[in-house]
Amino acid sequence: MSIILEQLTKRYDGHPVVNNVSLEVGDGEFFVLLGSSGSGKTTILSLIAGLTGADHGRVLLHGRDVTYLPTQERRVGFVFQNYALFQYMSVAENVEFGLSIRKVPAADRRKRRDELLDLVGLAGLGSRMPRQLSGGQQQRVALARALAYNPDVLLLDEPLGALDAKIRVELRRNLKAIQRKLGITTILVTHDQEEAFDLADRLGVMSFGRLLEVGTPDELYQKPQTEFVASFLGSGNLLLGKISETGVQLGGLHFPFTQEARREVDEGRVQVLFRPEDVALAPTPEALDCPELGQAVVEEVSFGGSFERLRLRLPPIPGVRPLSPPVAFGSSSILVEATRLPDQASRFPLEPGSQTWVGIHRIHTLEHPGLSFLIVSDGSRRSEAAIALGGQIARLAHARVTLIGCGMEGESMQTHLQEARKQLGSGLAALDEHTFPHSPAQAVTMAIEQQPYDLVILGFDPREDVPLVEQLLHVGEHHLLLVPGPQGTPVRALICVASGEPGKDDVLFAGRLVRHLGAEATLLSVLPPASKEADLQRRAEHFLEGGVQSLSLLGVPARTAIRSGIVADEIAQEMAQGGHDLLVLGVPLAKPSGRVSLSGLVAQILDRVSDRSILVVRSHYLGARTYPIINGSRDKLSTNGGR
Amino acid sequence: MSAIEAGQTPEYKHTAVPSLPWGRWGLRTAALTYLTLMLIIPLAVIFQDGLREGLSGLWEQVTAPIAWSALMLSLWTSAVMTVINTVMGALTAYVLVRYEFPGKSLLNSIIDVPLAIPTLVTGVMLVVLFGPQQALGAWLKEEFDFSIIFAPPGIILALLFITFPFVVRAVQPVLIDMDQTQEEAATTLGARGWSIFRRITLPPLVLPLASGALLSFARAIGEFGAIVIVAGNIPLYSQTAAVYVLGEVESENRLGASAVSIVMVAIAFSLILLVGWLQRRRRKDNQ
Numbered sequence: 037m038s039i040i041l042e043q044l045t046k047r048y049d050g051h052p053v054v055n056n057v058s059l060e061v062g063d064g065e066f067f068v069l070l071g072s073s074g075s076g077k078t079t080i081l082s083l084i085a086g087l088t089g090a091d092h093g094r095v096l097l098h099g100r101d102v103t104y105l106p107t108q109e110r111r112v113g114f115v116f117q118n119y120a121l122f123q124y125m126s127v128a129e130n131v132e133f134g135l136s137i138r139k140v141p142a143a144d145r146r147k148r149r150d151e152l153l154d155l156v157g158l159a160g161l162g163s164r165m166p167r168q169l170s171g172g173q174q175q176r177v178a179l180a181r182a183l184a185y186n187p188d189v190l191l192l193d194e195p196l197g198a199l200d201a202k203i204r205v206e207l208r209r210n211l212k213a214i215q216r217k218l219g220i221t222t223i224l225v226t227h228d229q230e231e232a233f234d235l236a237d238r239l240g241v242m243s244f245g246r247l248l249e250v251g252t253p254d255e256l257y258q259k260p261q262t263e264f265v266a267s268f269l270g271s272g273n274l275l276l277g278k279i280s281e282t283g284v285q286l287g288g289l290h291f292p293f294t295q296e297a298r299r300e301v302d303e304g305r306v307q308v309l310f311r312p313e314d315v316a317l318a319p320t321p322e323a324l325d326c327p328e329l330g331q332a333v334v335e336e337v338s339f340g341g342s343f344e345r346l347r348l349r350l351p352p353i354p355g356v357r358p359l360s361p362p363v364a365f366g367s368s369s370i371l372v373e374a375t376r377l378p379d380q381a382s383r384f385p386l387e388p389g390s391q392t393w394v395g396i397h398r399i400h401t402l403e404h405p406g407l408s409f410l411i412v413s414d415g416s417r418r419s420e421a422a423i424a425l426g427g428q429i430a431r432l433a434h435a436r437v438t439l440i441g442c443g444m445e446g447e448s449m450q451t452h453l454q455e456a457r458k459q460l461g462s463g464l465a466a467l468d469e470h471t472f473p474h475s476p477a478q479a480v481t482m483a484i485e486q487q488p489y490d491l492v493i494l495g496f497d498p499r500e501d502v503p504l505v506e507q508l509l510h511v512g513e514h515h516l517l518l519v520p521g522p523q524g525t526p527v528r529a530l531i532c533v534a535s536g537e538p539g540k541d542d543v544l545f546a547g548r549l550v551r552h553l554g555a556e557a558t559l560l561s562v563l564p565p566a567s568k569e570a571d572l573q574r575r576a577e578h579f580l581e582g583g584v585q586s587l588s589l590l591g592v593p594a595r596t597a598i599r600s601g602i603v604a605d606e607i608a609q610e611m612a613q614g615g616h617d618l619l620v621l622g623v624p625l626a627k628p629s630g631r632v633s634l635s636g637l638v639a640q641i642l643d644r645v646s647d648r649s650i651l652v653v654r655s656h657y658l659g660a661r662t663y664p665i666i667n668g669s670r671d672k673l674s675t676n677g678g679r
Numbered sequence: 680m681s682a683i684e685a686g687q688t689p690e691y692k693h694t695a696v697p698s699l700p701w702g703r704w705g706l707r708t709a710a711l712t713y714l715t716l717m718l719i720i721p722l723a724v725i726f727q728d729g730l731r732e733g734l735s736g737l738w739e740q741v742t743a744p745i746a747w748s749a750l751m752l753s754l755w756t757s758a759v760m761t762v763i764n765t766v767m768g769a770l771t772a773y774v775l776v777r778y779e780f781p782g783k784s785l786l787n788s789i790i791d792v793p794l795a796i797p798t799l800v801t802g803v804m805l806v807v808l809f810g811p812q813q814a815l816g817a818w819l820k821e822e823f824d825f826s827i828i829f830a831p832p833g834i835i836l837a838l839l840f841i842t843f844p845f846v847v848r849a850v851q852p853v854l855i856d857m858d859q860t861q862e863e864a865a866t867t868l869g870a871r872g873w874s875i876f877r878r879i880t881l882p883p884l885v886l887p888l889a890s891g892a893l894l895s896f897a898r899a900i901g902e903f904g905a906i907v908i909v910a911g912n913i914p915l916y917s918q919t920a921a922v923y924v925l926g927e928v929e930s931e932n933r934l935g936a937s938a939v940s941i942v943m944v945a946i947a948f949s950l951i952l953l954v955g956w957l958q959r960r961r962r963k964d965n966q
Contacts, residue, residue, distance in 0.1 A: 107866040107867055108866060108870070114863075118860060120859070120860035121864075122861055122864070124883060133865065137868060609886070
């Protein structure tokens with residue numbers, strides 16, 4: 037491995053811009069980091085080059101730990117976004133710079149310089165000054181300069197970003213050819229998807245400081261594992277369907293598993309992706325060569341160059357909820373994007389308003405379904421804090437957000453929602469909003485009837501709101517985040533686990549959330565005050581170690597703490613002493629009677645820890661599970677087909 | 680397309696300038712008359728006065744021992760000041776631009792203070808600080824037999840104080856605009872502190888440094904107010920050219936005053952021309 041990054045983290049003002057990134061790039065590989073601006077991809081290059089110091093983690097180049105080496109000793113070739121050519125030196129002096137610093141004799145320097153200028157196609161331009169060159173030429177000088185002293189790895193920061201489209205494509209080809217010829221391990225950073233697909237042996241998608249997925253362009257396009265990557269790379273149709281032992285169910289459509297994917301499947305919800313080119317259109321269901329989803333109305337037809345792009349509206353399908361393209365809140369009809377080749381389009385011409393049958397050639401289920409949050413606001417100060425924190429967490433976790441306003445009417449509600457939307461700001465995966473003139477508990481109940489959520493976020497006053505919390509836990513399977521007041525993004529979470537109980541689900545969901553935040557975790561167990569049994573102590577330690585292990589698998593740095601005493605007091609003390617700003621409590625599922633009662637321990641804790649956010653996690657939670665990928669290939673379905 | 684544009688541009692320019700002839704000529708005449716009255720006539724008069732007895736007369740006046748020594752003193756103290764000011768001014772500007780520290784913005788505004796306070800006051804300040812009756816001045820005199828006030832070091836200090844802003848303000852904007860990724864690029868290529876400064880940071884600073892240095896030199900040659908207080912004005916030891924001219928005027932040796940004045944004007948004038956040329960070259964470099 038030429039480049040190994042281990043759990044790299046870089047924070048600015050407490051916010052992780054690079055969050056626990058681990059990556060291995062092989063010898064001679066062309067690796068591309070793809071992400072929108074501000075996703076931390078350039079910072080990763082700076083960390084590798086040593087232009088910025090890491091807060092946590094290690095950088096290894098060709099097996100050498102360079103984490104604490106100065107830039108000069110890391111032997112990285114770096115091409116900057118603006119090329120950073122030395123304006124007061126000629127092209128030749130620029131290219132020779134790395135060699136002259138290393139005191140290479142002048143004759144060898146000249147030879148190497150001419151080789152490189154030849155390689156990048158600028159032979160004979162050595163005596164020019166940088167400002168006399170075009171953008172494309174400057175970029176090539178920057179490349180020659182970075183390569184001249186034979187660096188171990190090559191880092192390219194949006195090297196083609198400032199050039200116009202035609203030159204970009206040409207230089208892309210040059211770049212790839214040069215990289216192949218020299219066999220130098222390369223990381224290129226870009227926000228341009230086409231460029232990434234074109235250049236990459238493998239690519240990694242970054243968002244908000246996290247490296248979400250790594251794979252070949254084909255793997256990431258065909259089989260993404262996260263909702264973000266699925267919707268970031270190309271356009272896609274994302275539906276929420278059902279998964280069972282036999283396969284995936286989309287309304288009346290059944291996609292069976294391939295053999296290896298059968299393991300560990302329970303009943304549940306699953307996110308299903310299919311690409312526009314996997315959609316088949318035909319005048320009758322019989323004419324489709326694949327399973328049909330239903331009959332749709334064409335909403336839009338547009339010309340996309342070598343293909344035709346369509347947007348179709350399907351009537352609601354029971355058990356299927358659309359995620360992307362987004363539909364209006366409450367509407368249950370389904371939008372589907374489709375593309376067709378010109379000959380298909382001419383055989384079966386469609387225009388807005390036409391009817392067509394829609395079939396799907398193949399689907400892909402997401403291994404890590406995206407989260408969806410419900411933020412509840414009644415216009416109080418507390419709910420403002422909930423909106424602020426909820427929005428921040430949702431951005432970091434790529435969660436879709438539904439904001440519901442309740443307990444207000446008419447104009448005040450509208451202005452409030454407008455303010456809230458402004459506060460939530462941009463960068464959210466999706467934002468819906470809805471209003472209910474009812475109490476928060478009723479509003480949440482009604483919203484949950486429309487669709488389930490992973491996390492409900494609301495402002496919280498421990499003196500008044502305990503019954504409300506009980507009600508909210510009663511109406512659905514979601515977890516709760518209680519926000520007592522304005523607070524920054526949590527950086528230290530305290531996860532309380534009762535030893536001996538199967539607290540795995542809470543640790544997992546909390547871990548998932550904490551990982552998105554880039555925070556650290558402490559696992560706490562409180563033993564009864566009287567207990568001096570060494571056995572109990574040992575069991576607790578063992579149990580917590582297991583928790584730390586599963587957290588570190590998620591990439592969350594964690595430590596353990598064991599206290600003994602009165603539970604609520606000990607938790608409150610640990611909270612204050614450890615500087616924790618998020619408390620995670622597991623609560624059991626509803627009793628058979630259907631009621632959730634918090635009186636007793638939880639109420640005590642809520643009362644004691646009144647100034648920090650509290651995450652109330654349900655055990656046996658369905659969304660924290662992972663699903664196997666389905667290789668629903670076309671042949672598979674056609675042998676099964678004839679539906 | 681380009682032909683049309685080329686045809687249109689001059690026409691546009693033609694209509695944009697006021698077309699009334701008296702307006703155009705009137706403005707020029709006013710400006711030129713003012714310039715002539717205020718600058719050229721006084722300059723011409725002093726040349727005419729100084730050359731009353733021909734070049735040899737002027738030469739005689741200038742090479743008279745006291746005059747010559749005064750001119751030389753002015754030149755060498757200014758030169759020493761310029762060297763110190765260039766190095767320290769560049770350093771100050773670099774620190775002000777590149778580093779963050781408490782009181783930075785206050786310090787940044789203090790740099791212009793020497794432009795605002797009367798130079799006489801500068802002289803008084805230095806006498807109060809280093810004068811032989813003061814603690815510091817007395818201590819220096821006693822311990823090292825080194826006097827500042829009423830001696831050339833005092834002149835240099837006074838000149839440094841007065842010209843402090845010139846180099847800083849010439850270099851600062853260039854440093855602010857400088858693209859620091861060039862320095863980062865040099866780091867990735869293996870260069871370290873001093874060679875980065877020498878090969879990457881310094882070259883763009885050479886011209887602004889030179890014009891700042893020349894401006895402060897030109898300003899120093901003619902300084903009077905601060906020096907007259909600090910230097911003690913001992914002929915052949917601590918009397919500068921400007922103070923000498925005053926003495927000659929007071930003792931009614933107009934020829935001597937004019938002659939030395941002409942030399943000072945000539946030096947200042949050629950420096951200003953040089954600065955102008957440097958700044959034009961820099962602008963051309965930046966294009």
